[in-house]
Amino acid sequence: MEHQTTHVTGGCLCGRIRYEAEVFLYNGYICHCTICQRSTGQPAEITVLIKAGTLHYVGEEPRYYVSSGDGKRGFCAECGARIVWQALRAEDDWLTNVTVGSLDRPAEARVTRHIYADTQLPWYHVCEELPKLTGQDADVLIEMLRQEHRPDRA
Template sequence: MSTYLSGGCQCGAVRYRIRGVPTNPHLCHCRMCQKASGNYALPLGFVAHQDFELTRGTPAWFHSSGLVRRGFCAACGTPLFFEPLDGDGLNVTLGALDEPERAKPALQSGQDSRLSFFHALADLPEEAATVSADWMAAVARKTHQHPDHDTAAWPPKDD
């Protein structure tokens, strides 16, 4: 298994590489993370600055408070980073990793804003696998999403 982990936005305009795996992988339920991700919680993991390297593009930044800025792709809007302004590193969004299975959340934070139904999401009925598979195959034939690995250039020249 590689000692590096890469990640980036949906369109491939911003890519990065980290040494190792993020520490403190967690789900943040705070209202600010809910708004920043447009989701019920935001999976994050810490990476020290010396273990982080941008490999393509430059993220845009939004100062969500006087203490924190959030990095995202200006082209596709993917949330990528949560960075304390006086810290020695940043948190990457775990879903933007090419191998998110390598950064399993170990705790939850911001519980005061956790939605009351969050604990029951895994119990919801699941869509029929064939419906899901057909839809995903159709999307894959016309995708503009960057693959889950580094590429020399993106998008491919034949697009």
């Protein structure tokens, strides 16, 4: 079930941005990296990966901010809601993800791990029973995600 895709819809707070996509709804993750903390103003961000090539916007598209050498973050220019992290390189589109909070039915999502747990704020405790990967595990994480979600995986 973790590796199956589910058709979802979602959007921003004000409704200007709407999207639909096939996502790995039952294999989400809690990201504790400092970039996610700063971009959301929260201790972590919870996201689900999108099946490459299935994200389609209905109406307006997000504005983007390039937040690292690997990706850009899409948000609504009107209400500021964060919607998507998108890979800068086309071949890495399989890493593109949407925020669980932007889903129309966020309660259906399931998280399976923490990432960048070495920068988890010491007072923030949620889903502590899940496996935790640190920033030093980044290569392991990318390979794990590649095996789970890349369209050309065996």
